[in-house]
Amino acid sequence: VKHDLAAAVLAGDVRVLARALTLVENASAEVRLGADDAGADVAALQAAVAPRLGRAHRVGVTGPPGAGKSTLVSALISVWRKAARRVGVLAVDPSSPFTGGALLGDRVRMTQHLGDAGVFVRSLAARGAAGGLAAAAEDMADLLDAAGFDPVVLETVGVGQGELEVAGAADTTVLVLAPGGGDDIQALKAGVLEAADVVVVNQADRAGADRLEAALKAAFELRQTGMGGVRQAPPCLATVATTGVGVEALAATIDARAAGGPAAFQARRVARAARRVRAAVERRLHREFWGSREAELARLAGEVASGRLSAGEAVRGLVGAERVSEGGR
Ligand SMILES: Nc1nc2c(ncn2[C@@H]2O[C@H](COP(=O)(O)OP(=O)(O)OP(=O)(O)O)[C@@H](O)[C@H]2O)c(=O)[nH]1
Ligand SMILES: [Mg+2]
Numbered sequence: 001v002k003h004d005l006a007a008a009v010l011a012g013d014v015r016v017l018a019r020a021l022t023l024v025e026n027a028s029a030e031v032r033l034g035a036d037d038a039g040a041d042v043a044a045l046q047a048a049v050a051p052r053l054g055r056a057h058r059v060g061v062t063g064p065p066g067a068g069k070s071t072l073v074s075a076l077i078s079v080w081r082k083a084a085r086r087v088g089v090l091a092v093d094p095s096s097p098f099t100g101g102a103l104l105g106d107r108v109r110m111t112q113h114l115g116d117a118g119v120f121v122r123s124l125a126a127r128g129a130a131g132g133l134a135a136a137a138e139d140m141a142d143l144l145d146a147a148g149f150d151p152v153v154l155e156t157v158g159v160g161q162g163e164l165e166v167a168g169a170a171d172t173t174v175l176v177l178a179p180g181g182g183d184d185i186q187a188l189k190a191g192v193l194e195a196a197d198v199v200v201v202n203q204a205d206r207a208g209a210d211r212l213e214a215a216l217k218a219a220f221e222l223r224q225t226g227m228g229g230v231r232q233a234p235p236c237l238a239t240v241a242t243t244g245v246g247v248e249a250l251a252a253t254i255d256a257r258a259a260g261g262p263a264a265f266q267a268r269r270v271a272r273a274a275r276r277v278r279a280a281v282e283r284r285l286h287r288e289f290w291g292s293r294e295a296e297l298a299r300l301a302g303e304v305a306s307g308r309l310s311a312g313e314a315v316r317g318l319v320g321a322e323r324v325s326e327g328g329r
Helices: 002-010 014-032 040-052 069-082 102-108 133-146 159-167 208-224 247-255 263-293 294-305 311-319
Strands: 058-063 089-092 119-125 150-156 173-176 198-199 236-238
Touching: 002 040, 002 133, 002 247, 014 040, 014 198, 040 058, 040 133, 058 069, 058 159, 058 208, 069 089, 069 150, 069 247, 119 133, 133 150, 133 159, 133 247, 150 159, 173 247, 198 208, 198 247, 208 236, 236 247, 263 294, 294 311
Parallel strands: 058 150, 058 173, 089 119, 089 150, 173 198, 198 236
Antiparallel strands: none
């Protein structure tokens, strides 16, 4: 049965894909909540699709609430559909405890593509568990990739730490800003501008768009001189998502990043895979280590608190004497 599931996903059966996405999302949430690694069925599904991964260009779209991300993604989809590309969208909302609910539905606004079999939209939310949303998004993006969608868009609301992590799950990160609303670039968290491969000033029809664009250019120039010009400033484009102005150019800019084939993203994908495997190993070791030592920790903590033991001695009691690092003195 599980084999059929993988086969149907690979064949692009969207009903089965929806079911597989739910399986993977649930497994990911369970892992986050402390369960053992994803169940055998999910592990088998992931192993079965693994050889088919890496064909999709994963495009992260991030930016402050209301900047026009969903409208812009919808407009981009129209451009990609004209080129007969099948587009997958994952709408990620780190602040929402709901999944697939009306709230997120409202935020996604891609109804114009409802009924188009070449567009698959799915939402996921934090579900009360901190962190790990990026991992779930990555697992789900894998399925869309395996099912033949390309590009796979990851839209995240907001520009905080969680969104940056989700951006890290993409090959290309598009930062969408809009004039006004107090969302000037001074208010952006550190690292947000640096994470952008493409910057969009959307709502270019509104007052202040020119000023925002100028401020962005200045910020990137400053950064370049400050960092000795190590990283080139990302392309900065103006769009009006509601009318489609600038959207073809944006699609072309995004597509150009994938022009070199999968090799273009190889370094990033290797880094991502390393992060992913490292996180899974850490989860496993953490669980294995503490699983049998909670009582001992409680005993040692009592000793430390009452001054009979130093914290360092307690550590040595748990993991043994400090090891001399390899090649150390
Ligand atoms: N004037 C103007 N309005 C726009 C433009 N793009 C989007 N809007 C409007 O801005 C509002 C927010 O658009 P969304 O696409 O929902 O923005 P979002 O960034 O996805 O919002 P969240 O998902 O809530 O973070 C909607 O009313 C859009 O119609 C634009 O280029 N110009
Ligand atoms: Mg939105």
